Amino acid sequence: MSRANVLTIYRKELRDLLRDRRTIISMIVVPTLVIPLITAVVGFISFRVVRQARATVPTVMVVGGVDSPRALAALAAEQRIKTQPATDDWRQRISDKVVRAAVEIPPGFDAALERGEAATVRIYNYEGEMRSGFAVSEVRRFFTEYRDRVITARLQGHGLPATLVKPFDVRTENVAPPEKVGGNVIGGVVPYLVLLLCFTGAMYPAMDLTAGEKERGTMETILCSPVSRLDLVLGKFFMVLTASLGTVVCALISMAVTFTVGGSVLAKMLGGGGASRALAELPSVNPWGVVAVLGMVLPMAVLFSAVLLTISLFAKSFKEAQSYVSPLIVLIILPAVVGILPGVELNAQLALVPILNVSLVSKELVSGVWQWPYLALIFGSSCVYAAAALALAVRMFNREDVIFRT
Template identity: 35%
Template sequence: MNLRTIGVLARKEFKDVLRDRRTLFFMVLLPMVAMPVIMIAGSRFVKKQAAEKEQRVLQVATNAGGERVITGLRDRWMADNQVAVGLTIAKFGIDSLDDQEAIADFFVRLGKARQAGGGEAGGELMAAMYEAWQKLPEEQQRLLLDYGAVNRFMSLTKFRRFRSLPKEGKLSPGVKIPDDMPDAEALNLPPDASLPDPEVVALAVQEKVVHGALYVPTPGGDEASAAREVFVTLDEGRAYRIDVLYDASISLSKEFLDRFEGFMAALERDEMRRRVLNEGLRSTFVAPFDLEPADIASASRKLQGALGGLLPYLIIVFCFLGAFYPALDLTAGEKERFTLETLLLSPISRLDIAAGKFVVVFVAAVTAAILFTTSMFITVTQGVLPEGLLAGLDFRLEPLAIVLTLSLLLPIAAVIAALVLGVALCGRSFKEAQNYVAPLQILFIIPGMVAFLPDLETETHLAWIPLVNVSLLMKELLKGNYLWDFYWITLGSLLLMTALVLWGSSLLFRRESVLMRT
């Protein structure tokens, strides 16, 4: 190995590669720009989607009497709880229950604040609101949530009779709802029957004509009998059956189920209270256990966990992307341009040629990864992201963590550079080399993804598996945990792998059947 020669080679290759737009794109532009853009656009999109889903009015098919039964149940709940709700809501500055908009707004905010676990995440106003809500007696807390659930389901649901489902129209080509679309009235089903012709209703749900379907018993076959039946059943202390049809693979259909279950849970609590009272029992009679789970993980910590898994994975991906084009350009590209032979005819050893090229690809890989990490941290810490998403996220980026992360990045970049270079050399042309190198991504990406697995811990035996160990370790470093034993084994296994891959690649560079394969 002649350092001077390697220097001459590397300098030229850098000059050459840096004039290649593709390399610049993958080495500099993509890692620096792509990540912030993806994160910002992605988070906006997710937020927008979620908001849309929240506001979405869902179509629910029912048999005759379905809507009346549900509305009747709602009215009963309101009659029971109106006064209590009105009093409680007044504490939040909402004057009357008629101010639907203010109430809806209140529940949206409260829901978000609860999801975010309070703190700064929900914004100042929400934090204050959440705090006030938390100070309420448990019963009132519950009452407000139930009121929200009842309102939410009722105000965002449009009931449709089975008969009114479209025969054709928005359905996929070839799919038809049959003309004799059955109706519960027409079918005159007994009280315990399940949905009328479930297949047809299922079809309507699958085709997204409706988001779900409800079927209530209609013993007399008409609406009035259905409305009577429900209260008779409940007052007799029996269970009232409602069949619910939904498709778990359709997200809005799931949303329907969630809302409906929330609605029913509120009704159930109310009904339970009534029954307990009627029987002269204490409320604890039907609630023998009082379970109080407390989640001590703050939302920011949860997010940190997720991001901690993502970061090592993306670092590996960007190492690969950075190495990809220079490696191909300097090997198969040289063959394609008929310059490799002249290079081989210089009075330098093939090992030096390999080393010179390796240095360039290695630096490209490291550069891409570092640029990516830097831009990612700027994105996360400078509040470029939509407000609230990552606020309060606390990265513990101590100098030692940075040094250790770098010390892991370097051998990874070396492995990737050497492997990609060696494999690319086997290609006769740029294109052929691309076909060989592209599948290698899987080799790096899959172990990089293990950090996403929530249950995989930094057990010492995992430290021996290259890349898997880096993923796990970087995640811990990000949390500020320094696992020294794990670190040393990781570094050792990486260096071993680096040496192995470098050796293998240098062998390829000495094989004339590979070099001259044109």
């Protein structure tokens, strides 16, 4: 292997790819501008929609309760709920999102409370619908407070303190640092995004340096040059690896700037106050953990680059290479998504599963948890997979029936 030849091929391929519009779009424009812009827009719209839904007074239909005027009056006086009499099709109206929920007050509800008998209030909702869920929360809160007032009145009537039925309070207090909280909240998204960008960043350069060369008729010219096949493969490989890692770095820098600058801008646009406090209290992540994630992703970038080079080499045209490579995105997404799922914990067996192992350990790293035995096992196994993939790519480049497949 000649380092000078590898470097010459690398510079030549880098110069050619930087002149390619598709490479610039996939490597720089999309991760640096498009993805952060989409993330910021979606986050802003989601924040506004949720805040507006919470601020909207939900419409709730009242089923029954004609013989319980006190309960009806208390419910009608509740300012955070808008009540209206139930119609015959109230179930359908909830399904059609005309009203958000319905509450059924059982017959003789007031009288049952006077006698100290148990009664059941039923709340009907649209399961999974956000505004219906907010309405149910408000109705449930009202009847919980109404029940507490009834209990307090009964105790006072007998000269007993209210603490008799509520002798103590239970409060929850977080003791985890913000980095660990942030890691649990968004720790699964970071490796998912990094792995996906690492793969997509290598896609177009790998296809262009193999199938694209065949389609342009320049593959034969390159093979006739006085360099070994090993130098040729390594030069192309390092170019694809550069594109993969460059895409990830550009995306992370752009996302960091977007969240840092966009957070303050969003707070001003939303008018400060509670919105500003909510944004200020957003969980953070461990910056050294993010750096460690990049280190763990490095063998994956080598693996992706080598595999994409090998598969694209079998194609006779750029379009054919796309049909071979595009389905592989599913193989990247599925393990990364499994790593996000709650309850999936890192162990010795999963530490040997490519992509999934990096996704799982990255969640821990972003949270500031450093499991050194697993880190060593994952990094070592990933390097073995990457080396095997690179060796396969070199072998395929040495086969004439693969390069000149017809």
